[in-house]
Amino acid sequence: xxxxxxxxxxxxxxxxxxxxxxxxxxxxxxxxxxxxxxxxxxxxxxxxxxxxxxxxxxxxxxxxxxxxxxxxxxxxxxxxxxxxxxxxxxxxxxxxxxxxxxxxxxxxxxxxxxxxxxxxxxxxxxxxxxxxxxxxxxxxxxxxxxxxxxxxxxxxxxxxxxxxxxxxxxxxxxxxxxxxxxxx
Amino acid sequence: xxxxxxxxxxxxxxxxxxxxxxxxxxxxxxxxxxxxxxxxxxxxxxxxxxxxxxxxxxxxxxxxxxxxxxxxxxxxxxxxxxxxxxxxxxxxxxxxxxxxxxxxxxxxxxxxxxxxxxxxxxxxxxxxxxxxxxxxxxxxxxxxxxxxxxxxxxxxxxxxxxxxxxxxxxxxxxxxxxxxxxxxxxxxxxxxxxxxxxxxxxxxxxxxxxxxxxxxxxxxxxxxxxxxxxxxxxxxxxxxxxxxxxxxxxxxxxxxxxxxxxxxxxxxxxxxxxxxxxxxxxxxxxxxxxxxxxxxxxxxxxxxxxxxxxxxxxxxxxxxxxxxxxxxxxxxxxxxxxxxxxxxxxxxxxxxxxxxxxxxxxxxxxxxxxxxxxxxxxxxxxxxxxxxxxxxxxxxxxxxxxxxxxxxxxxxxxxxxxxxxxxxxxxxxxxxxxxxxxxxxxxxxxxxxxxxxxxxxxxxxxxxxxxxxxxxxxxxxxxxxxxxxxxxxxxxxxxxxxxxxxxxxxxxxxxxxxxxxxxxxxxxxxxxxxxxxxxxxxxxxxxxxxxxxxxxxxxxxxxxxxxxxxxxxxxxxxxxxxxxxxxxxxxxxxxxxxxxxxxxxxxxxxxxxxxxxxxxxxxxxxxxxxxxxxxxxxxxxxxxxxxxxxx
Numbered sequence: 001x002x003x004x005x006x007x008x009x010x011x012x013x014x015x016x017x018x019x020x021x022x023x024x025x026x027x028x029x030x031x032x033x034x035x036x037x038x039x040x041x042x043x044x045x046x047x048x049x050x051x052x053x054x055x056x057x058x059x060x061x062x063x064x065x066x067x068x069x070x071x072x073x074x075x076x077x078x079x080x081x082x083x084x085x086x087x088x089x090x091x092x093x094x095x096x097x098x099x100x101x102x103x104x105x106x107x108x109x110x111x112x113x114x115x116x117x118x119x120x121x122x123x124x125x126x127x128x129x130x131x132x133x134x135x136x137x138x139x140x141x142x143x144x145x146x147x148x149x150x151x152x153x154x155x156x157x158x159x160x161x162x163x164x165x166x167x168x169x170x171x172x173x174x175x176x177x178x179x180x181x182x183x184x
Numbered sequence: 185x186x187x188x189x190x191x192x193x194x195x196x197x198x199x200x201x202x203x204x205x206x207x208x209x210x211x212x213x214x215x216x217x218x219x220x221x222x223x224x225x226x227x228x229x230x231x232x233x234x235x236x237x238x239x240x241x242x243x244x245x246x247x248x249x250x251x252x253x254x255x256x257x258x259x260x261x262x263x264x265x266x267x268x269x270x271x272x273x274x275x276x277x278x279x280x281x282x283x284x285x286x287x288x289x290x291x292x293x294x295x296x297x298x299x300x301x302x303x304x305x306x307x308x309x310x311x312x313x314x315x316x317x318x319x320x321x322x323x324x325x326x327x328x329x330x331x332x333x334x335x336x337x338x339x340x341x342x343x344x345x346x347x348x349x350x351x352x353x354x355x356x357x358x359x360x361x362x363x364x365x366x367x368x369x370x371x372x373x374x375x376x377x378x379x380x381x382x383x384x385x386x387x388x389x390x391x392x393x394x395x396x397x398x399x400x401x402x403x404x405x406x407x408x409x410x411x412x413x414x415x416x417x418x419x420x421x422x423x424x425x426x427x428x429x430x431x432x433x434x435x436x437x438x439x440x441x442x443x444x445x446x447x448x449x450x451x452x453x454x455x456x457x458x459x460x461x462x463x464x465x466x467x468x469x470x471x472x473x474x475x476x477x478x479x480x481x482x483x484x485x486x487x488x489x490x491x492x493x494x495x496x497x498x499x500x501x502x503x504x505x506x507x508x509x510x511x512x513x514x515x516x517x518x519x520x521x522x523x524x525x526x527x528x529x530x531x532x533x534x535x536x537x538x539x540x541x542x543x544x545x546x547x548x549x550x551x552x553x554x555x556x557x558x559x560x561x562x563x564x565x566x567x568x569x570x571x572x573x574x575x576x577x578x579x580x581x582x583x584x585x586x587x588x589x590x591x592x593x594x595x596x597x598x599x600x601x602x603x604x605x606x607x608x609x610x611x612x613x614x615x616x617x618x619x620x621x622x623x624x625x626x627x628x629x630x631x632x633x634x635x636x637x638x639x640x641x642x643x644x645x646x647x648x649x650x651x652x653x654x655x656x657x658x659x660x661x662x663x664x665x666x667x668x669x670x671x672x673x674x675x676x677x678x679x680x681x682x683x684x685x686x687x688x689x690x691x692x693x694x695x696x697x698x699x700x701x702x703x704x705x706x707x708x709x710x711x712x713x714x715x716x717x718x719x720x721x722x723x724x725x726x727x728x729x730x731x732x733x734x735x736x737x738x739x740x741x742x743x744x745x746x747x748x749x750x751x752x753x754x755x756x757x758x759x760x761x762x763x764x765x766x767x768x769x770x771x772x773x774x775x776x777x778x779x780x781x782x783x784x785x786x787x788x789x790x791x792x793x794x795x796x797x798x799x800x801x802x803x804x805x806x807x808x809x810x811x812x813x814x815x816x817x818x819x820x821x822x823x824x825x826x827x828x829x830x831x
Contacts, residue, residue, distance in 0.1 A: 036225060043222045075712065147433075147475055150226060173389075174222055176433075 034068030047171035062092045066107025108132035152176040246584035246595035248657040252332040259759040261796040272334035273719030278807035281817040283320030289350035294811035301347035313607045325380040330357040340601035341582030359392035359427040365831040372824035375403030391428035405817035415448025435473045442466035481509040502526040520551040536614040591647035602634035609691045629691045655705040666695035697726035718746035741766020757784040772809035792828040
């Protein structure tokens with residue numbers, strides 16, 4: 001019996017090493033919270049109309065400062081379709097261009113300098129989403145809020161209009177609050 | 185034996201494929217949120233709950249917690265709640281017969297395990313009679329379950345006496361999480377058949393509902409060693425759940441369940457004659473929650489349930505709890521609440537416990553303070569003050585210290601907990617004739633004090649990478665005042681003539697001792713399409729026995745389990761679960777391996793088909809022995825087929 005247990009321990013240790021080796025090559029699963037946020041983001045896309053001429057055939061979702069959300073998006077982006085458009089994901093945490101993005105997710109853990117949108121960013125036809133506190137009260141369009149352990153969201157319609165986006169009533173109904181007017 | 189060895193060899197390569205790690209990460213549950221719509225997503229918890237009922241990320245919980253998710257349950261092919269609980273590390277689950285189970289934590293695993301608290305949606309479901317959980321009637325369609333949280337170690341400081349060695353909280357799905365219609369059917373090689381219909385939808389804009397109806401039947405297993413089979417068991421069950429949100433953001437939940445169960449698979453412990461159980465049972469639960477951004481959360485829950493177990497008892501229980509959480513300052517969060525339970529029973533004449541009817545009221549209050557000591561370290565202090573009918577006030581304090589870093593946490597905890605005396609221990613009055621004029625008498629003791637435990641625990645969690653998560657904990661439990669039967673001196677009773685001699689065995693607070701153990705769990709994802717998890721639980725105890733040699737059947741050996749889930753192709757998933765259970769310390773249940781495997785096919789997003797085998801290694805094995813009061817059956821190899829169709 002003791003020998004059997006020892007063998008199991010050895011096996012487990014072996015597999016532990018094995019999986020660690022793989023860890024750098026394969027992405028593990030993002031946290032439940034990140035997966036949820038990514039799923040929200042996918043759903044938001046269904047409710048948004050971008051200005052007439054699409055720059056790209058697919059929908060490009062860019063992520064800044066939220067590696068977990070980025071990974072979660074990446075995992076399901078292959079399968080997901082918004083209307084007829086497939087979804088692509090780009091990490092723009094290193095300062096990559098966001099001109100051709102359709103949506104931008106900004107992680108709150110990236111620090112305040114990241115969650116404040118630059119004026120030129122706020123003017124792009126870009127659905128901006130963040131879990132940073134007060135995001136939708138400033139320049140952002142959708143702010144994710146954790147309330148009682150559930151995710152809720154606030155929408156700033158003025159900021160959406162400024163970006164040239166149309167958000168359908170279905171989404172507005174589900175929002176915890178809809179702001180119109182920025183409070184700087 | 186040879187056959188077993190052959191099987192073992194045959195499966196050894198398989199074994200290597202699944203051998204790995206244990207886990208504990210709810211946060212890493214492989215749920216596919218991407219397929220859910222917003223209404224469903226809005227009902228999903230961001231983080232897991234229970235340890236102090238306020239919800240916390242797993243890294244900040246100063247207790248060993250494991251969450252069995254709905255997905256874990258599906259993959260393991262579990263068809264009953266105890267089978268699902270078996271997926272958690274450090275838990276002892278042993279099947280006695282098709283409807284009876286032993287579920288224990290950190291030792292003390294026998295049929296009437298009295299040191300683990302089982303909760304269903306936050307409502308305690310054990311009976312104060314003998315601490316039984318009537319698993320035959322607690323069952324429900326597995327699709328109703330959102331998750332099962334298993335917390336090892338004392339939870340008395342929050343949940344009151346009985347959570348001495350741990351808490352198992354079964355949480356059902358929110359209505360919004362199961363919208364649409366679903367039909368599920370299952371067949372197995374042991375004459376098992378189930379059919380479940382479910383419908384979920386919306387009433388107005390703020391209320392979601394779900395209703396289900398379920399029929400289930402199962403054949404009996406052969407008894408060990410008599411090979412006799414008794415009748416089958418069956419049940420019809422129905423349930424309804426409503427979840428709503430008011431205009432002010434308050435949330436309310438109503439859950440109602442009822443069932444009619446029939447069981448002819450059980451032998452009477454005294455007469456060894458088959459007994460037919462007919463159980464008509466129902467429960468209703470209402471919950472109200474208010475979360476305010478100003479830093480006060482409140483929750484109020486009221487529930488009623490009726491259990492009807494003909495051989496044992498009929499019992500009505502009313503349960504009330506209120507809790508509030510206040511962010512008192514930047515560094516302190518205060519949680520406090522009150523609990524009240526009113527439980528009245530009418531015992532079956534067959535079990536000889538006095539008085540035959542009793543009402544027990546238990547009320548208490550609890551308060552916990554979480555104090556930040558710097559940015560990464562928190563001290564949690566709390567206690568439950570609870571009053572019960574048998575021993576009066578009991579104080580159950582707890583102190584925890586936790587240090588968290590990015591993807592790491594280290595914690596230590598010390599708790600005092602008690603287990604209050606049971607109805608049986610208080611009022612047993614059972615006599616057996618052992619020779620003409622000579623009787624043995626099992627006698628309750630109204631003077632009993634509570635059993636006490638002082639528990640020391642340490643643990644660590646480490647997210648090594650995105651693909652590897654480790655969880656380790658160690659414990660040392662000192663038990664005092666343990667309740668055991670003590671043989672008294674023979675008494676001669678002259679009345680009635682011609683008199684008789686009685687050998688009494690009286691429940692007394694006589695034993696003390698300790699248990700200790702180490703639990704290691706890990707979860708790994710070598711590839712996006714392949715996940716592994718596993719655990720090892722090592723357990724030691726000082727030997728203890730009563731003077732009758734009955735012993736405290738604490739009985740577990742070391743345990744090991746490994747799970748593998750691989751997405752072979754897009755629509756095909758292969759799952760394998762391997763369990764090792766060491767010999768029970770009383771020596772009458774040999775160590776055994778258990779291997780379950782399943783192939784699941786998802787032809788479309790609306791259809792799931794699964795075929796599988798439970799206990800594939802051997803034609804039959806035994807899981808319970810002296811730690812069971814009811815007759816023990818052999819647990820057979822079972823093949824099953826399941827089909828689920830969504831509309």
